[in-house]
Amino acid sequence: MEAGGTKMVCAVGSGLNDLEETRFATTSPEQSIREAVSFFISTQQRRGSIRAIGIGTFGPADIDVNSATFGSIKNTPKANWSNTDLATPLRSALGDIPLAFETDVNAAAWGERKWGAARDLDDFVYITVGTGIGGGAVSGGKILHGEGHPEMGHLRVPHDREIDPFDGDCPFHGNCLEGLASGSALQQRWQCDPRELKEDHPGWELEAHYLADALANLTLTLSPGRFILGGGVMEQSHLFHKIRQRLSQRLAGYLSLPELEEFIMPPGLGAQAGVLGALALAQDLISTIPSQP
């Protein structure tokens, strides 16, 4: 299950080529969870028992398996969703089966590693640039958690108001990366749907500028072998070239980077990365349990 701020994606299956999926709008926690449970139960009746659950959720989320509130969304600006426990109602409905719980971007990163553009990579970063911006990292072959989880969307980037007088629209930080470079920021700054901006609109150079600054700092911190950039804004495929060029300029030859076309890539799984990643996480749990005949 991918729990997104605007839509929920639920799927049952064993992989890329065996997947039953449904999508519905995210409403109240009660209704959204009810719809998810109803899909899982009806699919289970046809396909046989679901053996494990994987959830990738919008955050901030309690992904600490040792925490009393593991499996919950924490204090979120999204109305009515603060302190929503996703794990308990799903496990009540589906039986006390293993449950994996991650942020949506961590799950997407994991999906890209299993089936997408990061196969066999132990160190890479997945970033989504959509209405908001989020990022997840795999480091040394494991999802990077730290004490909580990364919040890469809120990275601070240099903001020159002479070039870009837009204040930024992040409710917490104003002009952090998300405040300056998310789909929402583009909409605010240019007062139109960003998809209407032509390829040669200066807004795209500015967008590449901010994203390259964030990628430069992530490179210097995590030393990843690849960046996978997904989300609605990155459907502007001309952005990839602009970001590669600017990142290379920023780092000024200090690090030996992989080929830029290999270093900064689109997702292999597109908009399915999150739900497939949640599936991959559930499968990992099953593989640690003795198999049943």
Place this chain on the structure above:
Amino acid sequence: MEAGGTKMVCAVGSGLNDLEETRFATTSPEQSIREAVSFFISTQQRRGSIRAIGIGTFGPADIDVNSATFGSIKNTPKANWSNTDLATPLRSALGDIPLAFETDVNAAAWGERKWGAARDLDDFVYITVGTGIGGGAVSGGKILHGEGHPEMGHLRVPHDREIDPFDGDCPFHGNCLEGLASGSALQQRWQCDPRELKEDHPGWELEAHYLADALANLTLTLSPGRFILGGGVMEQSHLFHKIRQRLSQRLAGYLSLPELEEFIMPPGLGAQAGVLGALALAQDLISTIPSQP
């Protein structure tokens, strides 16, 4: 052994309370290695065989155990030191014993985890602010490597030239963190030894400002439980309070941080963190080998 750009620290022993140490200036690779070998061999004659070697070195360094040049310093601006193999001459002299090789800051982080200010922490960052700036991270209980190793000193931070007209002195990036906030940058900007700047000099507010910006981005990327800030510049202990305040402002309540006094701390091992970390790395190698009677 800690191989620093200005001095070498060599030590033999079993821990904090059993350590024979020597320090000498870093000269040419040949002479520096000769001095190190000579210390290790004479100490060995008195104490018995050295069982493993740990090296923490200035970088960039090849710390990939699967690389043909593992144990070497890579292309470095430090004259005569590019492509210097440290591992081979030490192992030739001391026998084919296990050898650990890390960056100086990774080693220092590891030392702080074993004996210093990060005991029992699985997620933290060690940063040294001296002539240059470097950082190492422990993530999920392991030293974070990525494809190469972090280069946190070169993080890009916002630079407002109206407040700070100094261009920055990093030869690669100009106004990266190191270019704006290292001891060398302070010396250049204020045209004096930074130790001469009084506690209420505005230079310290500026210093805290840049460091807090870097720490904010590292927090959002790595979600560490603690920052340990060492190096000569951080001997200005009033900086800790200034950095804590500014970091808290930057993050604007978005993340729930630990108590700031616990979150940003000085090293427990002071200037010995590097060499003790190298010792800890060597001990880790021994612990994986069947013990000898």
